[in-house]
Every structure is written in C-alpha cells, then in structure tokens.
Amino acid sequence: MDARPLTEPTFFVLAALADRPRHGYGVIAEVQGLSDGRVTLRVGTLYGVLDRLVAEGQVAPDREEVHAGRLRRYYRLTDAGRLALEAELARQESNARAVRARLAVRPA
Amino acid sequence: MSPLEQRYRRLLTWLPEPARSRWADDMTETYLQVETADDPEYAEFGSPSLTDRLDVARLALRLRLGAPGASVRAVATGRTVRLVAVAGTVALASLALLGLFSTAWLHGRLPFMDAPDLGDRLLWGPSYAVHTVVSALTVALAVCAVRGLAATRPLAVVVLIGQLVPAVVSVIRPLELLFQLTIAVPLVAAAFMPPGRPMHRPLWLIPVPLVASVSVAALRPGEPPEWTWGLFDPVVQWALLTVVAGAVLLLRRRRARGPAELAVAVLALVTVPALASRWPYDTPPGYATVVVLATLAAAATGVATGTVGLRAVRALPVVPADH
Numbered sequence: 074m075d076a077r078p079l080t081e082p083t084f085f086v087l088a089a090l091a092d093r094p095r096h097g098y099g100v101i102a103e104v105q106g107l108s109d110g111r112v113t114l115r116v117g118t119l120y121g122v123l124d125r126l127v128a129e130g131q132v133a134p135d136r137e138e139v140h141a142g143r144l145r146r147y148y149r150l151t152d153a154g155r156l157a158l159e160a161e162l163a164r165q166e167s168n169a170r171a172v173r174a175r176l177a178v179r180p181a
Numbered sequence: 182m183s184p185l186e187q188r189y190r191r192l193l194t195w196l197p198e199p200a201r202s203r204w205a206d207d208m209t210e211t212y213l214q215v216e217t218a219d220d221p222e223y224a225e226f227g228s229p230s231l232t233d234r235l236d237v238a239r240l241a242l243r244l245r246l247g248a249p250g251a252s253v254r255a256v257a258t259g260r261t262v263r264l265v266a267v268a269g270t271v272a273l274a275s276l277a278l279l280g281l282f283s284t285a286w287l288h289g290r291l292p293f294m295d296a297p298d299l300g301d302r303l304l305w306g307p308s309y310a311v312h313t314v315v316s317a318l319t320v321a322l323a324v325c326a327v328r329g330l331a332a333t334r335p336l337a338v339v340v341l342i343g344q345l346v347p348a349v350v351s352v353i354r355p356l357e358l359l360f361q362l363t364i365a366v367p368l369v370a371a372a373f374m375p376p377g378r379p380m381h382r383p384l385w386l387i388p389v390p391l392v393a394s395v396s397v398a399a400l401r402p403g404e405p406p407e408w409t410w411g412l413f414d415p416v417v418q419w420a421l422l423t424v425v426a427g428a429v430l431l432l433r434r435r436r437a438r439g440p441a442e443l444a445v446a447v448l449a450l451v452t453v454p455a456l457a458s459r460w461p462y463d464t465p466p467g468y469a470t471v472v473v474l475a476t477l478a479a480a481a482t483g484v485a486t487g488t489v490g491l492r493a494v495r496a497l498p499v500v501p502a503d504h
Contacts, residue, residue: 096207096210096211097207097208097210097211097214098210098211098214098215098218101211101215115232115233115236116208116211116212116215116233116236117208117233117236117237117239117240118236118240119211120204120207120208120211120240121239121240121243121248123204124200124203124204124244124248124249125248125249128249129249140210143186143206143209143210143213144206144207144210145207145210146206146207146210
C-alpha cells in the first residue's frame, strides 16, 4: 500500500464514504459537513479523486438509481480504502499526540 | 434535457476517453444537483461558471497526461512529457552548474583555484544575483524532476519566469528569443509533468552533464581551433546529443516504442529554431559549418524519431491503463 500521506480531498472523500455509500453530490455535501464548511470540493476535483481511488481499488461503484430521469451512481469504500483511511488516521493521531505533549511542556 | 444540462454535457466533452464514458453522466448529474440545490429554476437559464470550466480543463489535462484511470495512450503521452522534462531540465541544470562554477571561480570562491585577475571587468549586480539564484533553482528542479516530486511543477514555473523575464526584458536582437524557446519547452513540460515514481536507474542521463562539461575546455588558456567553437555551444551540444540518442533508439530493437522516441523528437526539434537563429550572424566559417550540420541533423532526427514515436503511440488502445 502507498505509505504517502493522503491529500486533504482524498482523505475527506474516503471519510465521507466510511459509513455508507453515497453519490457524487452526497459526497460533496458530506465533505462540507465533516470539515465544518472548510473544504468545498469542486465537482472536477471530486471525480479526479474518485477516478484515482477507483483505479487503486479503494473505492468501488455500489449501485445506480434513476432520479428525475437521470442516472445517479453511488460509491462505497472497499476494504483497501478503509485500511488506507485507518492508516492515515493513525498517522494524524500520532502527530497530534506528539505535538500535544510538546505543547504541554511550558517553557521555563 | 434542460439548457443547463446540455451546457454541462458539452463542457464534459473536453474529457478524454475512456474517462468521458465512465464519468460524464454522473458528473452532469452532480453538477446539476450542486447548481440547482438552492434554485431549481437555474436549470433553465444557467451555464457552467468559469471555475467549473477551469476545473474540467484541469481534470482533462491530467487525464490526457496519464493520471490514474487514464487510457494506455494517455499514460504514454504522460511518459513522453516526463522524459522531455527530465532530460531537458538535466541539460539546463548541467549548464546552470557550469555557470555557478565559473561565477564562483571568477569571484575567488573556489578552494585550490586562484581567480583570474579581471580588475574592474568583474561585474556583479542585481541581474547577476537573480541569474545565480535561478541557476541554483534549475539544479534543484532537475533533482525534483528525476525524483518525480510534486515540487517539480511549481519550481518549473518559478524557473521559467526567472529565465524568460530577464531575457525578454534585456533582449537586443529578436532572434535571441528563439534560444529562450528552446529553454522554455522542457520547463513547460516540467510544469505539466505528472508526478510519479523516481526514475529507475537513470543511467541514460549521464552523457548529458558530461557533454555539457565539454564547455569547460573553452576556459583553458590558449585559443582552441576555430572548428571546435561550435562544439562549445550548448545548443549544438544539445542537438548532437539528441541525434545520438535518436540513432540509438532507432537502431536498437525494442518491443515498446513510443514515449522515448517522441521525447527525443521534441528535444531535437526545439533546438532547430535556436540553431537556425545563429545562421545570420557573422561567425567564423568552421563554427558556421558545425551549426548548419547540427541544425540539419537535429531536424532529421526530430522527423525520424517523431514519425516512429507518433505511430507507436497512436497504435496504443484507448482503454484504461489499469485494466
């Protein structure tokens, strides 16, 4: 597995799919909610990330539904995607712990 | 189909296959949901914003240069761009290193080497300082390009601006700008280069700095023979290197042709305008002969390798590279 840190859009797209499959607009809305409105994914950016994650086997198409006469495709996290997300979380938690411990030490 | 949907579908034709077939319907649906979430009437009169157009253009470019999920042909195009960027920036970095070396020598900054006594003729100022910084950044750029780092792209833009702006501002003869074109092509390739893994055993790059170091011979005491002057010209060296590389590629039996041949073709052809721009100058006959021969050889190499490379890349299927 790629050991490089995930980019912020990739991290949030994987996180948005962690609890259940979502369609494109659902992912964008979920990312905005997860990041408290700080990250707004552009549609092109989202599909660039999805294209790469599907190619890498971390995300897979789940199902298709017809909505207002148009096809809506849902995506789900695969086991490989869940592992990548957990590895990134562990990395971020480890960094946060180390820095928090350093902040706890008040300079003399 | 609403006017807004039609406009988004037209915009998404910018995406190359197979990504277009895979994503266009879904992307249209997502765009429509985003744009009409607050105002359903927008579907009747709205159109894609400039940001949406730039966003799709960026995705289309990434996919054409072999981003994950792109076609086999796009991956080959991306490899061509990377080869042009790597070989070109290593050539520029070799010249930049020589420039840094001679600057340090002239200013007595080199250990074990005495500086020549130039007196008042030794110049220094803001433009020289900028040139020195750009040279150092060019060396860093080549390292990043070989390593496939994401820093390559912003660094390439900085070096491109640092190289071109002072040259364009201070240009005396318009023909000199053709040399800047030769420099700009690998830098633009580096600016668009898809990030990737470090080059695996890039031994083929070794001749590039070696050939550039021939210029050091021009610094030795005594007048070198007139006909060798052309060989000290960096563009002539660059052209001759591409001729040798092209001959090696065409004569060797290789199963997978395409990106390497195309990259050599690009690097050979970009030297032609710079070489041709030297023809009108009143130069010694020996030098002029070398420049004319190098121009013809580079043009022939560009056409031959370009034809072979283009044919090979066009023969590749437009199917996802990962499948």
